[in-house]
Amino acid sequence: MTVVAAPGGDVTLVFIEFGAVALALALLARLAGRLGIPAIPFYLLGGLAVGRGGLVPLAVSAELIALAAEIGVLLLLLILGLEYTADELRAGLRRGAVPGAVDAVVNFLPGFGAGLLLGWGVAAAVLLGGVCWVSSSGVVAKVLQDLDRMGNRETPAVLNLLVLEDLAMAVFLPVVAALVAGRAPLATVVTVAVACAAVLLILVVALRWGGRLSAALATGSDESLLLALFGLTLLVGGLAQRVQVSAAIGAFLVGLALSGPAQARAGALVSPLRDLFAATFFLFFSFQVEPRSLLAVLLPAGALAAVTAVGKVVSGWVAARRMGVGPAGALRAGTVLIARGEFSIVIASLGAATADGTELGAFAAAYVLLTAVAGPLAARFADSARQPTGATLLLSRKRLPGS
Amino acid sequence: MSEVTEVRLPGVGVRHEYTTSAGDRVGVLTHRSGHREVLLYDRDDPDRCRAVLHLDPEEAYTLAELLGGAQVSEAAASVQRIEGLAIDWLTVRSGSSLVGSTIAEARLGSRTGASIVAVVRGDTTLASPGPEHRLQAGDVAVAVGTAEGLSHLRELLGT
Numbered sequence: 001m002t003v004v005a006a007p008g009g010d011v012t013l014v015f016i017e018f019g020a021v022a023l024a025l026a027l028l029a030r031l032a033g034r035l036g037i038p039a040i041p042f043y044l045l046g047g048l049a050v051g052r053g054g055l056v057p058l059a060v061s062a063e064l065i066a067l068a069a070e071i072g073v074l075l076l077l078l079i080l081g082l083e084y085t086a087d088e089l090r091a092g093l094r095r096g097a098v099p100g101a102v103d104a105v106v107n108f109l110p111g112f113g114a115g116l117l118l119g120w121g122v123a124a125a126v127l128l129g130g131v132c133w134v135s136s137s138g139v140v141a142k143v144l145q146d147l148d149r150m151g152n153r154e155t156p157a158v159l160n161l162l163v164l165e166d167l168a169m170a171v172f173l174p175v176v177a178a179l180v181a182g183r184a185p186l187a188t189v190v191t192v193a194v195a196c197a198a199v200l201l202i203l204v205v206a207l208r209w210g211g212r213l214s215a216a217l218a219t220g221s222d223e224s225l226l227l228a229l230f231g232l233t234l235l236v237g238g239l240a241q242r243v244q245v246s247a248a249i250g251a252f253l254v255g256l257a258l259s260g261p262a263q264a265r266a267g268a269l270v271s272p273l274r275d276l277f278a279a280t281f282f283l284f285f286s287f288q289v290e291p292r293s294l295l296a297v298l299l300p301a302g303a304l305a306a307v308t309a310v311g312k313v314v315s316g317w318v319a320a321r322r323m324g325v326g327p328a329g330a331l332r333a334g335t336v337l338i339a340r341g342e343f344s345i346v347i348a349s350l351g352a353a354t355a356d357g358t359e360l361g362a363f364a365a366a367y368v369l370l371t372a373v374a375g376p377l378a379a380r381f382a383d384s385a386r387q388p389t390g391a392t393l394l395l396s397r398k399r400l401p402g403s
Numbered sequence: 404m405s406e407v408t409e410v411r412l413p414g415v416g417v418r419h420e421y422t423t424s425a426g427d428r429v430g431v432l433t434h435r436s437g438h439r440e441v442l443l444y445d446r447d448d449p450d451r452c453r454a455v456l457h458l459d460p461e462e463a464y465t466l467a468e469l470l471g472g473a474q475v476s477e478a479a480a481s482v483q484r485i486e487g488l489a490i491d492w493l494t495v496r497s498g499s500s501l502v503g504s505t506i507a508e509a510r511l512g513s514r515t516g517a518s519i520v521a522v523v524r525g526d527t528t529l530a531s532p533g534p535e536h537r538l539q540a541g542d543v544a545v546a547v548g549t550a551e552g553l554s555h556l557r558e559l560l561g562t
Contacts, residue, residue: 088413141414151418151432151442153450156410163413264435329450 017061038139040341041372047286072281074237074251075274081255082267086207092163099319100164106311108133123179124356132308136341137162154329157319174245195245206257214262226269286365293362301366312337335382339375439463491553496561497540507534515555517548
C-alpha cells in the first residue's frame with residue numbers, strides 16, 4: 001500500500017536519494033568536527049556536488065529537499081530567537097547602538113558597493129550588503145566555546161553585537177523582501193511600511209504576552225510542546241510571508257516570545273530537528289549553484305571577504321574598546337566576528353528570484369565558504385599571537401615599571 | 404574582599420567576578436544549562452582567561468560543597484525552577500503576632516498558603532521544623548509557596 005505518493009516520482013527512489021544525501025551530510029559534519037571548523041562550508045560543498053553541473057546530480061528528490069530547506073530556515077531562526085530573552089534584547093539595544101551602527105556601516109556598505117560595481121540591480125546589491133553585514137552567531141558561539149573564550153572580558157561585546165545584528169535583521173529582511181518584489185516605488189514604500197508595522201506588532205505582542213504563551217506551553221508534555229512549537233512556527237511564518245514580512249522573521253519572533261522554562265525545553269527539543277532541516281537548507285542553497293559560476297566569482301568574493309574581514313575587525317574593536325577591553329582583547333573580538341554563515345545564506349536565498357539571483361547565489365556561497373573557514377582560523381591566530389600589534393607592545397611596555 | 408561584579412552574556416548566561424587579596428581576578432560563568440566555568444584571569448592580559456575549569460551542575464555542586472557553600476541556597480535554587488513556586492528568606496520581627504507561637508498554632512498553611520521549610524536561628528539551621536517548633540524574634544524562616552502566599556506570610560512575620 002502506498003501511503004505517501006511522491007510528487008511525480010517513485011517514492012523508493014526519493015528515499016534512496018535522500019538517504020544517501022543525509023548520510024553524505026553526516027560524514028561531512030564528522031569531518032568538519034575533526035578539523036575543528038564549522039560544518040556549514042562542508043554542507044555547501046556537498047550541495048555543489050549533487051546540484052546542477054555537479055558530480056552526481058540528484059534526479060527526483062529535489063522537491064522534497066526544497067521543502068525541507070524552507071522548513072530549515074524557519075527552525076534556524078526559531079532557535080536563534082530562543083537564544084535571547086526580551087531583557088537581553090532591551091539591554092543590547094540600550095548599550096550597543098554605537099557599535100551596532102559602526103558594524104552596519106563598515107560591513108554593509110562594502111557589500112552594497114560591490115553589488116553595484118558588479119552591475120547588479122539595487123535589490124541584489126542591498127542583499128549582498130546584508131550577506132556581508134551579519135556574522136554567523138552559530139559559528140561565533142562555537143569558536144568562542146572551542147577557544148575557551150566565553151569568560152573573556154571582550155566576549156559580552158561580541159555577543160551584544162550578534163544580538164543587535166540579529167535584531168536588525170528583523171527590520172532588514174522585510175524591507176529587502178519588499179525591494180525584491182520589484183514593484184513601482186510607491187507600492188514598494190507601502191509594502192515596506194506594512195511589513196515594518198507587522199514586525200513591530202508581532203514584536204510587541206511577543207514581548208508583552210510571550211510570558212503567558214510560555215506558561216501555557218510549559219505545562220504540556222514534550223510531545224505536545226514540540227508539536228505546538230512546530231505548528232506555531234510554521235503558522236506565524238506563513239502568515240508573516242502573506243503580509244510580505246519574510247517567514248523567517250516570523251519564526252524568529254516566535255522564538256523571542258518564549259521565555260522561562262518553556263524556552264529552555266523548546267531549545268532542547270527543537271535543536272535536533274533544526275540540525276536536520278538546516279543542513280538540508282545549506283545543501284539546497286548551493287544545490288542551485290553551478291560549480292562553474294562559483295569558480296567564476298571566487299576572486300571578487302575573496303576580495304570582498306578580505307575587505308569585510310577588516311570591517312568586522314573594526315566593529316569588534318570598537319565594541320570591545322567601548323567596554324574598556326585592551327587592544328589584544330579588542331583584536332580577538334574583531335577576528336572572531338569574521339565568520340559569516342546561516343543568516344548570509346538566508347539573505348541571499350531571498351534574492352533567488354531577482355534578475356541577478358543566480359550570480360548572487362554563487363557569490364554568497366563563495367563568500368560564506370571563504371569567511372566561515374577563514375574566520376575561525378583568524379580567531380585562532382589572534383589567540384596564539386600574544387602581542388599582535390604595536391599598540392599592545394606599547395601597552396605592555398607602559399606596564400613594565402610597575403610590575 | 405573586593406566587590407563581586409555581574410556581567411550578563413546574552414544567549415549564554417551570567418558571569419560574576421571579583422579580585423582576591425593576592426591580586427588574582429576570579430570569575431564564575433553560569434551557563435543557562437546550569438554548567439559552570441570557573442575562570443582565572445591572566446595578569447598580563449586581564450581580558451583573557453589563564454585557566455578555565457568546566458563543571459557540569461553536579462560537579463559544580465561538589466566544588467561548592469568543598470568550598471563550604473551553603474546547602475540551603477543550592478536546594479533553593481533548584482526549587483526556584485518550578486513554575487509558580489517561590490522561595491524566600493523572612494526574618495521574624497519582634498513586633499510580629501507570631502512570636503512565641505508554634506508553627507502549628509500559627510496555622511500558616513491554611514492562612515497564607517506558604518510553608519516554612521527551614522528556620523535559621525543564629526548559627527544553626529533547623530531543616531523541616533516540626534509543628535511544635537516555636538518561632539522567636541530574629542529567626543529567619545525559609546518559606547516556600549506561591550508569590551501571594553509568601554507576601555502574606557511576610558506581613559504576618561512583620562518583615
